[in-house]
Amino acid sequence: MSHGYDYDLLCIGSGPAGQRGAVQAAKLGKRAAVVERGRVVGGVCVATGTIPSKTFREAVLSLNGRAGFGRAGQGAGPVIRPTAEGLFARVAEVEQRQRDIIEDQLQRNEVTVFKGEARFIDPHTVAVTSNEASSVVTAAHILIAVGTIPAPPPGVATAPDLVVTSDELLRLTRLPRRLAVVGAGVIGIEYAAMFAALGIDVTVIDKRDRPLEFLDREIVDELLSQMRNCDVTFRLGEEVEQLEIVEGPPRRVVMRLQSGKRLVSELVLFCAGRQGATAQLNLPAAGLTPDERGRLTVDRQYRTAVPHIVAAGDVIGFPSLATTSAEQGRLAACVTFGVEADPMASHFPIGIYAIPEISMVGEPEHELTIRRVPYETGRARYREIARGHILGDDSGLLKMLFHREDRRLLGVHVIGTSATELIHIGQAVLGLGGGLDYFLTTAFNYPTLAECYKVAALDAHNKLSA
Numbered sequence: 001m002s003h004g005y006d007y008d009l010l011c012i013g014s015g016p017a018g019q020r021g022a023v024q025a026a027k028l029g030k031r032a033a034v035v036e037r038g039r040v041v042g043g044v045c046v047a048t049g050t051i052p053s054k055t056f057r058e059a060v061l062s063l064n065g066r067a068g069f070g071r072a073g074q075g076a077g078p079v080i081r082p083t084a085e086g087l088f089a090r091v092a093e094v095e096q097r098q099r100d101i102i103e104d105q106l107q108r109n110e111v112t113v114f115k116g117e118a119r120f121i122d123p124h125t126v127a128v129t130s131n132e133a134s135s136v137v138t139a140a141h142i143l144i145a146v147g148t149i150p151a152p153p154p155g156v157a158t159a160p161d162l163v164v165t166s167d168e169l170l171r172l173t174r175l176p177r178r179l180a181v182v183g184a185g186v187i188g189i190e191y192a193a194m195f196a197a198l199g200i201d202v203t204v205i206d207k208r209d210r211p212l213e214f215l216d217r218e219i220v221d222e223l224l225s226q227m228r229n230c231d232v233t234f235r236l237g238e239e240v241e242q243l244e245i246v247e248g249p250p251r252r253v254v255m256r257l258q259s260g261k262r263l264v265s266e267l268v269l270f271c272a273g274r275q276g277a278t279a280q281l282n283l284p285a286a287g288l289t290p291d292e293r294g295r296l297t298v299d300r301q302y303r304t305a306v307p308h309i310v311a312a313g314d315v316i317g318f319p320s321l322a323t324t325s326a327e328q329g330r331l332a333a334c335v336t337f338g339v340e341a342d343p344m345a346s347h348f349p350i351g352i353y354a355i356p357e358i359s360m361v362g363e364p365e366h367e368l369t370i371r372r373v374p375y376e377t378g379r380a381r382y383r384e385i386a387r388g389h390i391l392g393d394d395s396g397l398l399k400m401l402f403h404r405e406d407r408r409l410l411g412v413h414v415i416g417t418s419a420t421e422l423i424h425i426g427q428a429v430l431g432l433g434g435g436l437d438y439f440l441t442t443a444f445n446y447p448t449l450a451e452c453y454k455v456a457a458l459d460a461h462n463k464l465s466a
């Protein structure tokens with residue numbers, strides 16, 4: 001089918017979507033290649049996103065000596081003053097290991113890797129340009145998996161010591177005493193929690209009145225309360241209009257808010273959304289037009305408006321997670337080569353690696369209320385659970401929502417130690433269409449946090465029987 005082309009599938013971008021798309025094509029016996037403009041393979045996921053941020057979090061937690069709450073150096077023992085160098089060393093080590101694994105996997109599957117920036121010449125032809133070389137590659141099919149870049153801060157360019165996005169944050173050479181975080185999305189909340197746990201004064205500014213609106217409100221309220229206990233200040237309902245650098249000494253950043261206020265900070269993390277990384281692709285040459293945030297629209301089979309070009313991962317928008325991007329990339333490759341593959345399950349979990357961590361699957365309470373679905377809640381607090389005591393986590397909470405009539409599980413919401421792991425029990429039950437009776441009749445290992453499921457189910461059962 002692809003006679004005359006260099007490759008059967010060319011994936012632009014080597015993040016989770018591009019990698020999985022290429023490997024899936026190779027497994028189907030196709031000639032696959034990946035183009036990556038970054039120094040190394042792995043995408044935002046390995047270079048600046050998921051892997052570095054989660055490794056940094058572990059480094060912070062190991063300083064605190066437990067999965068949680070309070071600030072570095074508090075509690076027993078001498079005060080520890082962490083250094084940027086010490087914290088980031090582990091990040092670099094894990095990133096390198098992840099890259100080795102990905103490179104090895106691509107090599108094993110005979111996927112060619114082109115280093116350079118891809119730019120369409122025509123719908124089947126891409127120019128790949130780097131400082132060292134340039135080449136032209138043709139392909140029968142193309143997977144656009146270029147991911148996203150941070151929205152730029154208004155008014156200033158990023159400056160390593162004053163204004164950073166999540167791309168530069170973990171390259172700081174010293175830790176600040178105060179940090180302002182603009183944007184209380186997932187990135188802002190995660191990093192605010194991590195820096196606060198290091199004893200840094202953190203202020204979070206967001207134009208919305210409630211952060212993380214897609215999560216269950218009870219869980220978000222609990223998170224904000226725990227973050228406030230860690231001295232994080234939230235300025236909600238405040239829009240940052242402009243950033244300005246004031247030459248010192250000391251040099252400072254001034255944030256002008258729409259309300260007329262001015263806030264001064266020694267370092268600003270600007271994480272107020274991300275946009276599709278399509279600006280350099282010359283999409284018109286391929287016959288494609290991105291939306292106003294640089295993203296591409298696809299159908300349920302990841303096809304763009306041009307039949308032989310598919311797109312997957314963050315560049316197509318929600319849910320923009322590493323795991324869903326990888327699965328989309330794999331499915332897009334299957335679709336491309338006419339291989340039957342079940343669509344991705346609709347119930348995928350969301351994990352927010354704040355301190356404490358949060359995870360959810362299914363629907364939050366306010367969505368059920370809006371849709372007038374009759375439901376009952378069951379709660380288990382870690383302080384009632386033996387494993388919670390052993391871990392020293394008294395503030396964790398697991399909440400399940402069941403349909404009042406047929407007792408189906410509708411949603412699970414967890415805040416506390418291992419929430420992002422614990423959620424998968426709920427995900428399996430939800431995905432298999434199970435409900436209250438499963439939890440009432442099953443037994444879990446003891447002492448584990450899984451016991452929360454039993455306790456929460458009994459709580460819901462008692463309410464439904466009352």
Ligand SMILES: Cc1cc2nc3c(=O)[nH]c(=O)nc-3n(C[C@H](O)[C@H](O)[C@H](O)COP(=O)(O)OP(=O)(O)OC[C@H]3O[C@@H](n4cnc5c(N)ncnc54)[C@H](O)[C@@H]3O)c2cc1C
Pocket residue numbers: 012013014015016017018035036037038042043044045046048049050051053054116117118119145146147148166187277280281312313314315320321322323325326351353
């Ligand atoms: C700070 C942060 C933390 C995150 N934490 C989590 C988390 O905990 N859990 C989670 O599930 N998700 C997390 N994410 C999201 C996750 O990283 C993304 O969903 C995932 O990386 C998207 O994969 P992708 O393959 O679509 O694109 P990306 O990983 O963004 O990869 C795209 C690649 O394409 C390359 N590229 C772009 N344009 C071109 C071009 N013209 N030519 C050649 N190459 C090009 C880029 O250099 C990049 O390497 C986080 C993101 C950030 C920013």
Ligand SMILES: NC(=O)c1ccc[n+]([C@@H]2O[C@H](COP(=O)([O-])OP(=O)(O)OC[C@H]3O[C@@H](n4cnc5c(N)ncnc54)[C@H](O)[C@@H]3O)[C@@H](O)[C@H]2O)c1
Pocket residue numbers: 182183184185186187188190205206207208211212238239240241271272273274319320321350351352353
């Ligand atoms: N654990 C995870 O799964 C994880 C972790 C980190 C990032 N991610 C991914 O990264 C992306 C999140 O990126 P993000 O947090 O930058 O974006 P976001 O869009 O989620 O949040 C941006 C926030 O900034 C606020 N904002 C925008 N402009 C503002 C302004 N001028 N002043 C004040 N507030 C402003 C918005 O109200 C919003 O709350 C998502 O796609 C997410 O899926 C996922």
